[in-house]
Amino acid sequence: MLLTCRTKGPDLNRLACFAAVVETVSFAHAAERLGIPSAVVSLQITRMEQEAKASWLLRATRSVSPTELGRDFFRRCNHIVKEAEDAFDRLSHSTDRPTGTLRATVPPDYGVAMLTPVVTAFRRASPSCSAMLKLGTGSAI
Structure with missing residues (x-):
């Protein structure tokens, strides 16, 4: 699930892209999970790494894996993404009941x-x- 909120500071869409890539070990699989083109996933992560001036992923022809810094960042950003998803899920379930x-x-x-x-x-x-x-x-x- 990609969020459509743009704010100053961390971009939750980029965090979701990064978490999906680490979880699926693939840009293509992450893109499929998120429902967006793999080029968009790649671009989002590249921009995020450029802004942070850090490399979080080791890219090879057919695989991708997090660097040590990337693993630490994944643990933190994955928690944020899961919390955001949970918050939206709870919000949508709270409107299931008529009031x-x-x-x-x-x-x-x-x-x-x-x-x-x-x-x-x-x-x-x-x-x-x-x-x-x-x-x-x-x-x-």
Whole structure:
């Protein structure tokens, strides 16, 4: 998962690219995991190394491995990436449950006969919601 947030300071996209390369031991596999072209992964890591004035990966024709500095950096950045992913996962799961107030205005006969059991079941299934039913017709509403 790549984040789309740009801020001053560390680029979480670059950290995610670096972590994926170290975990998969391949630019191509990292790119596949992240859903982006391998050229983008390579460019992100190259830029990150240039900015830091450090080399974190040993590149060979068919393999890539972290330097000693890269292994230490991986442990740190992998923790950051996992924490960011966890935070976004928790945020997305917290919105899985409905919240708020269900409001309905219906004629009395229909509301009592049809909606009361439905709203009662809804409230049991969604305790973080409230319900407000108005029963009435015409100007009485």
